[in-house]
Amino acid sequence: MLNFIEKVKSKAREFKRTIVLPESKDDRVIKAAGEIIGQQLAKIILLGNEREIAERAKNLNVDLNGVTIIDPLKDNNRDRYANHLYELRKNKGMTLEKAYELINDPLYYATLMVKAEDADGLVAGSLSPTPNVLRPALQIIKTKPEFSVVSGAFIMVIPNPQFGEQGIMLFADCAVNPDPNPQQLAEIAIASAMTAQKLLGITPYVGLLSFSTKGSAEHELVEKVREAARIANRLRPDLKIEGELQVDAAIVPAVGAQKAPGSEVAGRANVLIFPDLQSGNIGYKLAQRMSGGEAIGPILQGMAKPVNDLSRGCNVDEIVNLVAITAVQSYYGI
Ligand code: ACO
Numbered sequence: 544m545l546n547f548i549e550k551v552k553s554k555a556r557e558f559k560r561t562i563v564l565p566e567s568k569d570d571r572v573i574k575a576a577g578e579i580i581g582q583q584l585a586k587i588i589l590l591g592n593e594r595e596i597a598e599r600a601k602n603l604n605v606d607l608n609g610v611t612i613i614d615p616l617k618d619n620n621r622d623r624y625a626n627h628l629y630e631l632r633k634n635k636g637m638t639l640e641k642a643y644e645l646i647n648d649p650l651y652y653a654t655l656m657v658k659a660e661d662a663d664g665l666v667a668g669s670l671s672p673t674p675n676v677l678r679p680a681l682q683i684i685k686t687k688p689e690f691s692v693v694s695g696a697f698i699m700v701i702p703n704p705q706f707g708e709q710g711i712m713l714f715a716d717c718a719v720n721p722d723p724n725p726q727q728l729a730e731i732a733i734a735s736a737m738t739a740q741k742l743l744g745i746t747p748y749v750g751l752l753s754f755s756t757k758g759s760a761e762h763e764l765v766e767k768v769r770e771a772a773r774i775a776n777r778l779r780p781d782l783k784i785e786g787e788l789q790v791d792a793a794i795v796p797a798v799g800a801q802k803a804p805g806s807e808v809a810g811r812a813n814v815l816i817f818p819d820l821q822s823g824n825i826g827y828k829l830a831q832r833m834s835g836g837e838a839i840g841p842i843l844q845g846m847a848k849p850v851n852d853l854s855r856g857c858n859v860d861e862i863v864n865l866v867a868i869t870a871v872q873s874y875y876g877i
Contacts, residue, residue: 547698547700547711547743547839548839548864550744551742551864551867551868551871552584552864552867554867554870554871554874555584555585555866555867555868556582556584558870559585559586560585560586560663560664560869560870560873561586561587561588561662561663562579562585562586562587562588562662562663562664562665562666562870563587563588563589563657563662563665563666564587564588564590564653564665564666564667564866565650565652565653565665565667566649566667566668566669566670566671567589567590567612568591568670569669569670570599571857571858571859571862572669572862573589573599573600573603573607574603575859575862575863575866576589576605576607576610577606577607577610578859578863579863579866579867580606580607580608580609580610581606584867584870585866585867585869587609587610587611587866588610588613588662589607589611589612589613590614590615590652590653591614591649592614593614597612615646615647615652618652621643621646623659624646624652624655624656624659625639625642625646626639626642627655627658627659628642628645628646628651631658631682631683632682632683635682648679650667650671650675650676651679651683653665653667654679654680654683654684654850655683657684657848657850658683658684658848663849663870663873664848664849664850664851664869664870664872664873665680665850665851665869666850666851666862666866666869667850667852667853668852668853668854668857669853669854669855669857669862670855671855672855673718673852676850677843677852680693680846680850681693684846684847684850685846685847686845686846686847687846687847688847690730690733690734690845691726692723692727692730692731692845693719693844693845693846694715694716694718694720694723694730694731694734694843694844695716695717695718695719695841695842695843695844696713696714696715696716696717696738696840696841696842697713697714697715697717697718697827697838697839697842698712698742698743698838698840699711699712699713699830699836699837699838699839700837700838700839701836702834702835702836703834707745707794707812707813708745708813710836711813712815713735713738713743713747713813713814713815714814714815714817714823714826714838715731715734715735715738715816715817715823715844716731716820716823717820717823717824717827717840717841718820718823718824718840718841718843718852719820719841719843721819721821722819722820723818724767725767725770725771725774726774728751728767728816729771729774729775729778730775730845731816732749732751732771732772732775732814732816733778733779734844734845734877735747735814735816735844736749736779736782736784737844737877738842738844738877739813741871741877742842742868742871742872742875745813746783747782747783747813747814748807748808748812748813748814749775749782749783749784749785749808749812750785750786750788750790750808750812750814750815751768751771751772751784751785751786751787751788751818752768752786752787752789752790752793752815752816752817752818752822752826753765753768753786753787753788753789753818754789755768755787755789756789756792756802756803757787759789759802764818767818768786768787768818769786769787772784772785772786783808784808785806785807785808785809786816788802788803788806788809788812789802790815790826792809792810793808793809793810793812793815794810794811794812794815796810796811797810798810839868842872844877848873849869849872849873849877850869851865851868851869853865
């Protein structure tokens with residue numbers, strides 16, 4: 544874990560990206576901003592009232608020298624962002640008046656900054672529930688041209704090195720799409736392979752999970768996963784993506800060899816794709832709690848520019864780490 548985060552941080556240091564943190568009312572965010580600048584992981588923009596932020600930083604004994612503070616209520620870019628929002632959403636019923644109202648919300652303001660390329664990425668969620676962070680990003684930044692869905696992956700650090708790449712695995716979608724269709728599931732598999740390749744630096748072996756292995760059961764739920772595997776293989780024949788696999792066949796070499804002989808992925812999968820959000824969310828929490836491992840994320844993938852969501856229970860280190868991950872995602876375009 545330490546190793547993985549240290550690698551990400553050293554890349555972030557090199558890339559010098561600008562990340563906007565809209566939730567400056569949270570002391571953890573102020574402390575994280577000071578820490579990120581101190582470690583030179585990224586350039587930071589904090590949104591909020593300059594005097595209030597400076598006062599709180601002083602009380603917390605945090606040095607914000609080098610951090611840019613922008614007050615969305617007074618900033619010169621208000622007109623530009625409101626107009627941009629209006630133009631992007633007018634066919635969805637947006638009015639200019641409503642756009643001005645929405646940009647008073649720091650989450651919308653930060654999202655528009657990223658859209659306008661005034662920042663490279665955004666990290667929020669320590670004070671806001673997931674849908675409030677995701678919705679503006681989905682409406683304004685939208686997906687990359689090659690994807691129709693955004694999904695949420697977890698980097699799993701499992702203490703047993705026999706799984707994945709020395710215990711490092713990627714699980715998706717564990718955070719966003721309640722019931723993806725086959726096309727969406729295929730895209731989630733492809734986006735996850737890219738995240739594993741670029742962020743984790745590993746060769747992805749992607750298993751599309753089910754309760755059946757290669758025809759051992761017949762059901763419409765199994766057929767959905769099989770169809771997703773066919774679509775993924777058609778879209779990206781260069782990637783090793785296979786399904787349907789039961790999870791033991793995906794990650795245990797002996798079971799993989801028995802249930803899916805000849806498979807390139809079975810027994811060695813390091814990227815696990817769950818068929819829906821219930822299994823994904825349950826799966827990552829079960830693996831984390833029962834193995835005593837760690838789950839880092841969700842890392843949002845498929846978005847045109849990186850936006851990441853913190854848990855409201857996060858600590859300062861988790862904010863610092865997610866900013867470093869976001870900076871690396873920005874550099875690699877994942
Ligand atoms: N990918 C890309 N775009 C999307 C996606 C997606 N997965 N979902 C919605 N959108 C787009 C829509 O196309 C729409 O765009 P448009 O307005 O330009 O047409 C816009 O986002 C809003 O779509 P809605 O259908 O109105 O979606 P809503 O705003 O209700 O919700 C959300 C979207 C927030 C992602 C919802 O699907 C959700 O709540 N998902 C579950 C999140 C969650 O609670 N996760 C579990 C907790 S996280 C954890 O445990 C780690």
